[in-house]
Amino acid sequence: MSSAQNSTHGAQSASVRSTSHIEEELRPALFQYLLRLGDTSLVLGQRLGEWVGHAPALEEDLGLANLSLDLIGQARLFLTYAGEIEGRGRDEDALAFLRDAPFFANLTLAEQPNGDFGRTIVRQYLLDAWQVELYEALQSSRDARLGSIAVKALKETRYHVHYSAGWLVRLGDGTAESRRRVLEALEDLWRFTDELFVADAVDERLARAGIAPALVDLKPRWSARIDATLREATLERPAPSPYPWYGKLGVHTEHLGHMLAEMQHLQRTYPEARW
Amino acid sequence: MRDSTQSQGSRDPRRERLDAAKRARLEEAGRLEEAGRLEEAGRLDGERVWQLLEAVADPEIPVLSVLDLGIVRYVRWVPSGEGLDRLHVGITPTYSGCPATEVIRQAIRRALDEGGFPDALIDEVLAPAWSSDWLTEGGRKKLASFGIAPPEHTVSDPRHILRAPAPVTCPRCGGRDTQRVSEFGSTPCKAHYRCTACLEPFDYFKCL
Numbered sequence: 022m023s024s025a026q027n028s029t030h031g032a033q034s035a036s037v038r039s040t041s042h043i044e045e046e047l048r049p050a051l052f053q054y055l056l057r058l059g060d061t062s063l064v065l066g067q068r069l070g071e072w073v074g075h076a077p078a079l080e081e082d083l084g085l086a087n088l089s090l091d092l093i094g095q096a097r098l099f100l101t102y103a104g105e106i107e108g109r110g111r112d113e114d115a116l117a118f119l120r121d122a123p124f125f126a127n128l129t130l131a132e133q134p135n136g137d138f139g140r141t142i143v144r145q146y147l148l149d150a151w152q153v154e155l156y157e158a159l160q161s162s163r164d165a166r167l168g169s170i171a172v173k174a175l176k177e178t179r180y181h182v183h184y185s186a187g188w189l190v191r192l193g194d195g196t197a198e199s200r201r202r203v204l205e206a207l208e209d210l211w212r213f214t215d216e217l218f219v220a221d222a223v224d225e226r227l228a229r230a231g232i233a234p235a236l237v238d239l240k241p242r243w244s245a246r247i248d249a250t251l252r253e254a255t256l257e258r259p260a261p262s263p264y265p266w267y268g269k270l271g272v273h274t275e276h277l278g279h280m281l282a283e284m285q286h287l288q289r290t291y292p293e294a295r296w
Numbered sequence: 297m298r299d300s301t302q303s304q305g306s307r308d309p310r311r312e313r314l315d316a317a318k319r320a321r322l323e324e325a326g327r328l329e330e331a332g333r334l335e336e337a338g339r340l341d342g343e344r345v346w347q348l349l350e351a352v353a354d355p356e357i358p359v360l361s362v363l364d365l366g367i368v369r370y371v372r373w374v375p376s377g378e379g380l381d382r383l384h385v386g387i388t389p390t391y392s393g394c395p396a397t398e399v400i401r402q403a404i405r406r407a408l409d410e411g412g413f414p415d416a417l418i419d420e421v422l423a424p425a426w427s428s429d430w431l432t433e434g435g436r437k438k439l440a441s442f443g444i445a446p447p448e449h450t451v452s453d454p455r456h457i458l459r460a461p462a463p464v465t466c467p468r469c470g471g472r473d474t475q476r477v478s479e480f481g482s483t484p485c486k487a488h489y490r491c492t493a494c495l496e497p498f499d500y501f502k503c504l
Contacts, residue, residue: 066393080478080488087393087480094392098422169423173392176425176451176504184479 043106043164050226051164052106053126054233056116057223057269058155059099060127063117064277065148066092067284068135077138084184088145091177098170118288122271122278129268130213132277139199140206142188146250147210149182151217154242158234167232186250193254204256211259216266217243345371345383348411355399356483359442362400365390366430369421383408383416388426391484391504427451428485428503439501440467445489447503464500466491476500 043051069089076082100113111119130148135141156178159171192199220228220236227233251258266272287294349368354360362368369386376382385404389397401418408416428447431439436446448462463472471493481488486499 080480083482083488084478084480087484090393090395090484091391092393094389094394094397098392165423169425173389173422173425176427177392180479180502180504 044230047226047230047232048106048108050223051232052103053223054227055099055103055106055167056126057128059096059103059116060125061131061148062092062099062152063096064125064127064280065131065145066090066096067280068131068133069141069145071135072141081138085141088181088184091181095170095174095177098173102166102170114288118285122273122281124271125273125277125281126269126271127277128213128216129266129274130210130216132268132273132280133210133213134276136206137202139192139202140210142185142192143203143206143210146182146185146189147214147217147247149178149185150243150246150250151239152178153182154239154246155234158239162233163231189250189256190254193251193256200255203254207256208259212262212264213266215261215263216268219265219267221270342371344411345385345408345413345416348407348413349385349404352400352403352407354396355403356396357439357442357444357485359438360435362387362404364432364435364438366432366435367400367426383413384419385416386419386421388421390426394484396483428501431501443467443498444486445498445500447501449503451503464489466494466496467498468496469494 066089069085069092072085073082073089076085096117097113100116104111104113104116128148130144133144135144153175156171156175160168160175162168162171189203192203194200218236218240224233224236228235248258266274268274268277346363349371350361350363352362354362354365367388367390369388371383371385373381374384385408387401387404391397404418408414408418429450429452431446439446445464445467448464464474464476465472466474466489469491471491473492474489475492476487476489477497478488480486481499485502485504487502488497489500490497
């Protein structure tokens with residue numbers, strides 16, 4: 022997606038994967054579900070990309086850029102598949118660059134601004150931990166294509182969560198200043214974590230069909246992982262704040278629109294521009 | 297999938313299929329140059345394709361070929377709709393976000409085109425997912441002599457998740473006393489280390 026030329030190989034490159042094994046009546050739900058996974062990775066990857074050249078140290082600049090690349094690569098796999106399931110000729114680029122904010126289905130947490138390095142790490146850790154649990158469960162999806170994307174993404178995400186957890190511990194159990202900053206970020210971002218486990222009709226439909234896990238089943242594992250890391254970081258889990266954020270239904274905070282304005286600028290200004 | 301044992305005679309069944317493709321092409325008027333190239337291609341077989349791939353280098357670690365990396369899953373002829381067989385080359389991306397993936401695909405495309413296989417298709421194979429275990433023994437040696445420490449353990453062994461990572465050997469002096477500087481390095485597949493004996497920094501090919 023970093024360049025539009027990627028899709029030009031389509032004519033010469035065959036896909037050994039087909040979409041025909043998914044029942045017709047499940048496709049609209051699966052399309053939405055794939056957008057949620059793809060958009061969450063894409064938006065988070067784009068946010069991390071904003072750090073390039075600005076991170077506190079060269080190593081972290083490389084680290085955040087590498088996470089960003091993995092996430093955008095995963096987004097490409099999800100969005101390409103979403104376009105095939107939708108069957109209206111939209112490829113990864115059309116889905117990434119030619120949709121407005123209300124049609125983005127990412128989790129609200131992913132679009133929150135970077136803030137300082139500590140805030141970025143808190144956001145990253147909460148989502149990394151969620152993706153690890155989700156991809157682990159998706160490995161056994163009845164949809165083999167989705168399962169194979171999850172297997173690939175899981176290996177990378179395990180590496181990510183190791184990085185973000187390591188930094189959360191260092192910052193939480195670090196200086197008074199680093200501790201104050203991650204505490205603040207944790208208190209502020211925690212309200213977006215409810216959405217990670219709120220299932221709607223799409224989630225329930227796919228869970229019943231054996232394609233996706235029930236979100237409620239992921240929560241205990243995610244919570245246990247979070248608690249263990251927070252303990253090591255000498256931080257405490259904030260009080261629950263059951264505020265309904267529904268980024269995955271297209272209802273976003275103001276931040277997504279600003280991010281997309283920058284991300285989509287080139288394609289919006291010069292439609293169909295190619296690298 | 298056609299059973300290759302059904303082919304009569306002692307001829308290589310793959311050669312047989314290529315000949316069929318060649319004849320069909322030759323019958324098409326006005327495409328003599330292409331037909332000529334295909335005639336040339338018809339004399340080549342799977343081994344030739346593997347040789348072509350051996351010459352395709354990783355753009356970021358140029359000492360490694362795509363075969364050393366272990367990303368070529370298969371080279372095979374698959375029956376196509378027109379009754380002819382088509383060459384398929386299956387490749388597996390290393391990291392989802394590795395920018396080299398596109399460049400590698402283009403390089404393979406170019407090698408196949410120039411090597412006389414312009415009709416070949418490149419399949420992207422996601423499962424099973426690539427891991428650093430697929431690096432060949434030769435690839436590991438090339439990495440070390442290039443100054444990049446090869447992966448120290450196998451990913452398929454689940455114990456590697458539980459136990460402390462094995463010490464990484466310095467590719468320059470062979471010392472085992474090394475430190476990790478960063479989990480990420482100059483490309484998605486590498487981490488950044490330094491040797492406390494010879495004091496040189498070096499890249500480590502991640503175990504993933």
